[in-house]
Amino acid sequence: MPFTLHGLAVSQGIAIGHVHLVSHALLEVSHYQVAPRRLADEVARLAAAVDMVRADLGELKTTADQQPGHAEVGALVDLHLMFLDDPMLIDAARQLIEARRCNAEWALVQQMELLVEQFDQIEDAYLRERKADVVQLVERLVKVLLGHPGRLPKKRKSDLATIVVAHDLSPADTIGFRDHAIAGFVTDVGGPTSHTAIVARSQGIPAVVALHNVRHLVHDNELIIIDGTRGVVIIDPDDRIVEEYTLRQTELALVQSKLQRLxxxxxxxxxxxxxxxxxxxxxxxxxxxxxxxxxxxxxxxxxxxxxxxxxxxxxxxxxxxxxxxxxxxxxxxxxxxxxxxxxxxxxxxxxxxxxxxxxxxxxxxxxxxxxxxxxxxxxxxxxxxxxxxxxxxxxxxxxxxxxxxxxxxxxxxxxxxxxxxxxxxxxxxxxxxxxxxxxxxxxxxxxxxxxxxxxxxxxxxxxxxxxxxxxxxxxxxxxxxxxxxxxxxxxxxxxxxxxxxxxxxxxxxxxxxxxxxxxxxxxxxxxxxxxxxxxxxxxxxxxxxxxxxxxxxxxxxxxxxxxxxxxxxxxxxxxxx
Known part of the structure; x- marks a missing residue:
């Protein structure tokens, strides 16, 4: 059933697309016991997820190195690869699986929370903020373990595009979005001059921010509509609403086409x-x-x-x-x-x-x-x-x-x-x-x-x-x-x-x-x-x-x-x- 959320309109336009969660909502994972005979399989499942994420990061690193001005992406990838090799994360999660006979995603999240607590005790502000990188990496791993790696889809000609939903987006988060079918941005936090807002306007992408709990109210691949003029986000719209906003999109495209004459x-x-x-x-x-x-x-x-x-x-x-x-x-x-x-x-x-x-x-x-x-x-x-x-x-x-x-x-x-x-x-x-x-x-x-x-x-x-x-x-x-x-x-x-x-x-x-x-x-x-x-x-x-x-x-x-x-x-x- 459709429902509507209201936030701050920071980049005008209409976007209709499927949700891609870039948030921590998926880190609220289930906890279940694994039978002793399946423990080796569970450890192998974790190892496979690590290998897949490592390959994805390597591919992103190669792409960043080949594009001028994308050095910041390469540095971010290097940091995530470093955490992927840190025994305090993966090795500790593996030991937790074997000791507690628990599922891999729960073990990862437990170890992540322990590391985040340790980061919070660091006096140095920069190092303290690196806990966000640990969380982002664990989210990648959890998405693989849950069967939806969360890679941004390549540009498509006929299908509906992707709407990125996140708690917040950093400059590093948004660098690679130009190469994907991104229709709009929706975030829990932000304002008219936040980085998300500025990036959205620079790319002509509709965006609504300051929705507070939107990432808890939507699911990956769910259909949503962004009205970047009114600051409205419609979750799970029915056919009538989609038809109405498709018409508005056409009208806006006509306006933009006329502006090109200037x-x-x-x-x-x-x-x-x-x-x-x-x-x-x-x-x-x-x-x-x-x-x-x-x-x-x-x-x-x-x-x-x-x-x-x-x-x-x-x-x-x-x-x-x-x-x-x-x-x-x-x-x-x-x-x-x-x-x-x-x-x-x-x-x-x-x-x-x-x-x-x-x-x-x-x-x-x-x-x-x-x-x-x-x-x-x-x-x-x-x-x-x-x-x-x-x-x-x-x-x-x-x-x-x-x-x-x-x-x-x-x-x-x-x-x-x-x-x-x-x-x-x-x-x-x-x-x-x-x-x-x-x-x-x-x-x-x-x-x-x-x-x-x-x-x-x-x-x-x-x-x-x-x-x-x-x-x-x-x-x-x-x-x-x-x-x-x-x-x-x-x-x-x-x-x-x-x-x-x-x-x-x-x-x-x-x-x-x-x-x-x-x-x-x-x-x-x-x-x-x-x-x-x-x-x-x-x-x-x-x-x-x-x-x-x-x-x-x-x-x-x-x-x-x-x-x-x-x-x-x-x-x-x-x-x-």
């Missing part, structure tokens, strides 16, 4: 104001998607995805090649590359240091980290400068808050230039340097930025988080994350207006830029450069083409003077009517 149309308002639409990318190959929708350039290349989950840092030549590939693909269009932004939810494994900070979001991250590791920073800066010889590159510094951070960064850029001159390596000496405005201190002290930098980029995801004192990855407070809070709008509007006043270009590269609900608001504030996921660009362009700035500007100025959130929401909604 690819080569300049983003110009009704009163003739031209707007630049730039793309956010994470890997060099993402530049192709940016070109496919007619992006005016790359407004944010997140370089940290070249560094994450690997045993060794990418050297200067590897980084140079990655940056050069993007610049070559984009031709004469500008490419803004952000320097390493690690820390908080993006741990860097290869340095050998592990965070023990109580609140990493307020600790050693982004530019603070880079300045604390000048050799790492200089290596990246040299790679960036070398790549500048092949296109219009701009360097973006993340999470700036102090004048000395800018001064030190600019001094290191100058040092990198001297080193390249000594090597006789070519670079563009006129490379522009800009700064991210993503902490309130930066938005409230723009003078020191204007005097030192050539452009600014507003990172709304972190700016909202820090302005409202909300951890955007914490589901308990996700409902308080509000881009339309009056204080947030004053910080964004003030930054844009200051840039206009002093002739310093300002863009918005956070998730607000790609949400059509805020397009007219940002236009009315004076924003003329939007940077977003490629999948969002044509919808935003359509909104710009329908906007009249002469009418919008005075309305937005009145909104910026409001101090009640409810009134702000109502006024922003009226901008689109």
């Amino acid at each position: 690819k080569d149309t300049r983003a110009t308002t009704l009163d003739g104001e031209e707007v630049k639409l730039l793309a956010n990318i994470e890997l060099p190959k993402d530049a192709l998607a940016a070109k496919a929708v007619g992006a005016d350039g790359v407004g944010l290349f997140r370089t940290e995805f070249l560094f994450l989950s690997r045993d060794a840092l990418p050297d200067e030549d590897e980084q140079f090649e990655a940056y050069r590939r993007v610049l070559k693909k984009m031709g004469d269009a500008p490419v803004t590359i952000r320097t390493l932004d690690v820390g908080a939810d993006k741990a860097l494994d290869s340095i050998g240091k592990r965070s023990t900070e109580a609140n990493p979001a307020l600790g050693m991250r982004a530019i603070r980290y880079s300045l604390s590791e000048p050799k790492v920073f200089l290596t990246q800066l040299r790679a960036l400068l070398r790549a500048s010889h092949y296109g219009k590159l701009k360097i973006l510094l993340p999470m700036l808050a102090h004048a000395h951070e800018m001064d030190q960064s600019l001094a290191l850029i100058a040092q990198a230039k001297v080193q390249l001159i000594e090597r006789k390596q070519k670079f563009d000496p006129r490379v522009e340097v800009g700064g991210m405005i993503e902490v309130p201190a930066a938005a409230l002290s723009l003078g020191m930025f204007i005097r030192r930098l050539q452009f600014l980029s507003i990172g709304t995801n972190d700016l909202i988080q820090y302005a409202l004192a909300i951890d955007r990855t914490d589901e308990a407070v996700a409902h308080l994350y509000d881009p339309l809070h009056p204080a947030v709008l004053k910080l964004i509007g003030g930054t844009i207006q200051t840039g206009l006043r002093y002739g310093v270009p300002v863009s918005v590269c956070g998730e607000m830029a790609g949400d059509v609900a805020y397009t007219r608001l940002l236009l009315g504030m004076g924003l003329r450069q939007f940077s977003m996921q490629a999948t969002q660009m044509l919808s935003v362009k359509q909104e710009i083409l329908r906007a009249d700035l002469v009418d919008l500007a005075p309305k937005v100025q009145r909104i910026l003077k409001m101090d009640e959130q409810e009134r702000v929401h109502e006024a922003v909604e009226r901008l689109r009517s």
Whole structure:
């Protein structure tokens, strides 16, 4: 019988498909006694499951090694293979089968729970978090033992696709999904700026998050429907409901088809104001998607995805090649590359240091980290400068808050230039340097930025988080994350207006830029450069083409003077009517 769950809609669209559980629900296994004469068979069953998982991991490792930018997958696989060889897991489970005469899956889960308890006692935060890898590995083994290994199906032409259902999805979880028939994402936790949400939007995949207990309410291969616009998930729909949502899918596909006609149309308002639409990318190959929708350039290349989950840092030549590939693909269009932004939810494994900070979001991250590791920073800066010889590159510094951070960064850029001159390596000496405005201190002290930098980029995801004192990855407070809070709008509007006043270009590269609900608001504030996921660009362009700035500007100025959130929401909604 169909039933409906309600969560947060974070990526629009309709998805109809079968459930693929990537969660721990299957770890609630049955416990039964095995007859003494069958103990050898039970041990053999465990060994066969280990062999199958080892083969699957080896295949995944080979695939990852052959694909540029997938080093983090290889590192994750290596970690799982290491746990697979750990006697504290498999050997101990085998001994438990023989001693307790129990079934293999129950023995594995018992040993896993023991290991998880031991991980919880570790003081080092990074090592403590590795318990999740043990759980994921045991889940793989249990799925094999239960007769459904859980491999993601290959793309199919006629059959219904797969909907991934999980407690949460990490960057490593989502890397390989592009090669499979993934129709949508559903998770227990998350918010509008969680990794699952951002990945879903970047791939144009419907997603609903913050459903709390969805993984306990569905089964592998069960038919479900995601409405990524309304935040609704329908479990076990009947034929009538499937027919209704299939019709909606067709209507949405028609809308998307019409949007494709705008690819080569300049983003110009009704009163003739031209707007630049730039793309956010994470890997060099993402530049192709940016070109496919007619992006005016790359407004944010997140370089940290070249560094994450690997045993060794990418050297200067590897980084140079990655940056050069993007610049070559984009031709004469500008490419803004952000320097390493690690820390908080993006741990860097290869340095050998592990965070023990109580609140990493307020600790050693982004530019603070880079300045604390000048050799790492200089290596990246040299790679960036070398790549500048092949296109219009701009360097973006993340999470700036102090004048000395800018001064030190600019001094290191100058040092990198001297080193390249000594090597006789070519670079563009006129490379522009800009700064991210993503902490309130930066938005409230723009003078020191204007005097030192050539452009600014507003990172709304972190700016909202820090302005409202909300951890955007914490589901308990996700409902308080509000881009339309009056204080947030004053910080964004003030930054844009200051840039206009002093002739310093300002863009918005956070998730607000790609949400059509805020397009007219940002236009009315004076924003003329939007940077977003490629999948969002044509919808935003359509909104710009329908906007009249002469009418919008005075309305937005009145909104910026409001101090009640409810009134702000109502006024922003009226901008689109």
